[in-house]
Amino acid sequence: MTEGSTHGSGSIQEVCQLVWGPNIRPELFARWSQGFIFSEHEKTALIQTSGGPCAVIAPVQAFLLKNLISKHQFSQLREVESTTVDQYLAAALTEMLCQCKQPPTVTMHTGDKSNSPTHACDSNAPLQRDHGPFEIACLDDPLPLNNDCSGSSPQEPDQPTPTPSAKDYSLFHSNVRLRQFESVHSLQNHLETHLDKYKAQYGVLLFLYSIILTKGVKTMNEEMGDLGESLIDGSQGHGGQGLINLLITGRASSYVWDGVKDVGGLSLIGILKRPAVGFLTRLEHLRYVQVGWYLKNPTNPVWVIASETHLSVLFSWCKKLVTPDSEVERAKQVFSWYDTEGNRFIQGEKLKDVLEKLNLCTDDDFIQFMMLELDPDNMGVILYHKFVETFFTPDQSYAPPDTFVIYHYNGLESSCPLNKIQYAEGCVTLQESHVGFAASNSEFLTCLATKWPNLDIQWSNFTPSLN
Structure with missing residues (x-):
């Protein structure tokens, strides 16, 4: 078990190009320059301070909730000690980094029974990828603050972030150091010990860069199809599907279908197995994409859900929502x-x-x-x-229960009642025939109907927003 530390400027330049493209817009860099900040109103919920970084924050929140619901009931979430919540966060970050070490496999369309769900790698099973190296991006010391680069802090998440200059992101990238860890144990120990670095400004970017470094830039480009596209949209600052899939499944495919699909003579690889958390999108209702069986049927009742511009998380304690292997x-x-x-x-x-x-x-x-x-x-x-x-x-044949309770997380305070992050609680009823969607609920229902057709939801505290 060894740990090394290097400056790694060459690797950081490659990562920077992959994430941002040829140019970094200062205002987009500012929006992404936040840490993993927990809400004071919902102690296990992360805050998103600006538009854009939900592509990282929502998947991290999904893995965090996946682990929380296995140990706690909903009524207990606000009672979990902050130190325990930090441990869950470190465990979620560790698990997501470990996913990136999975070996590539594209055999699911061969007809081999070994590729059936019964024999697929269970995301809840002991990690098969317990070897490094895991390469982690770190800031050993806080960056010097100036009038152009102060940013928000975990103690003041609502403080507006000043518009940075090119000097700010150059300063950040020149101060990033790389550390290698050879085992999951040493990696998680580092994350737990230095979690304050990831909760402070730039923490989201440090984790994203660590995911890419651990995965490898070359492997990333291969999985993305060498399309020359950046992970973050250069005009709007939103994360692309390749980034979302990378965080959810450990692979940076830009496609949401199952397995390999022939498109114009090209074999394009989508999702290769059931992930630990799933993905649903309103774009499927709008007929822009069709999400495959794997993403709709994760091994835990937790889904990252997408509107046209934002990511949030749906979760439930109802274990019967997990489709059995049969x-x-x-x-x-x-x-x-x-x-x-x-x-x-x-x-x-x-x-x-x-x-x-x-x-x-x-x-x-x-x-x-x-x-x-x-x-x-x-x-x-x-x-x-x-x-x-x-x-x-x-x-x-498996059928989900006729009624079940779901919860929804949205990390944007402006999208929550009274600008306070809260989990919305709703009771879902599955109908035998089509249910008309009320205008106030249609956005949410049309998204969830791609997974559960003919559903209705009655929200007990407030009607949540996908945006």
């Missing part, structure tokens, strides 16, 4: 790969591919027989419910 759920997942438009049917010619992925019989005579069963009117399509009913008995 053959029928595997079949639903494979069916969804070929239902590219999300219309709950596939072309009949795809039946053989689906059965092959499920390691079922694909003899020509069997395929012909099943087509007569599944498409008796010779319409050329196979309906989702007909496929499941034909191959599986009703008691094999």
Whole structure:
């Protein structure tokens, strides 16, 4: 177990280029120059002081909540000691860094049963990636404050951040040091001991840079497809999908579908396994993207959810929301790969591919027989419910509970009642038929309906905002 320290200016320059692109806009750098600050009103909730860094803060909050709900009830969250909350934060940062060490695998479309959810790597299992090196970006000493660069602090999160000059981000990057840790134990010990550095100004950037350094810039570029795009949008300051996926899954793919998809002759890699926390987006309701089965069905009832411009977190204590590992759920997942438009049917010619992925019989005579069963009117399509009913008995199929309680986190104080961060609590009811969305709730419902169609939510304290 060793620890080393270097200046690392060359590596930081590469990271800077990957994060910001060729030029850093001072106002965007200022918006991202905050730490992991906890709210005084909701002790386990992180504050986002400006637009942009939710691409890092929301995933960190999701992992933090994932660990909290396994040990505490909702009524206990405001009673957790601050030192204990800090330990949960350090554990979340450690877990996310460890994810970046996962070996690449793109075998899920081969039809091998070893790639089914039953045999997939469980995100709650003991870490397989307990070796370093983990490369961490650090500031050994506070940067000198001046009239142009003071920023906000954990004690004064609402203090406006002055507009910095080019001198400010040059000063930050020239003072970053790199440290290597060879084990998870030494890494987490460092994060716990130096957590104040990550709670202070620049803490979010230090963690983001540590994720990229641990992953490796070359690997990052390969996973992003060498598109030449920066992780942070140069005009608006929002994190791209590659950054969001990196924080949620440990891979910097820019796509939200399952596995590998052929697009114009290019094999584009999406999400390769069930993550610990999931992802839902309102853009799916608007038909801009289709989120795959993996991101919709994480191994914990926690989802990062996206509006057009912001990220927040949905979570629940209802363990029945976690889809079980079973053959029928595997079949639903494979069916969804070929239902590219999300219309709950596939072309009949795809039946053989689906059965092959499920390691079922694909003899020509069997395929012909099943087509007569599944498409008796010779319409050329196979309906989702007909496929499941034909191959599986009703008691094999998983269905979420009819009612369950959810909670919502939004880190922007301006998006919360009285500018105080609070967890919103709501009761979800799943209906048998379409439910009309009230204007005040439509934004939220249309996003969640991509996961649970025909739902209604009654909020007990206030109606939350996705923005």
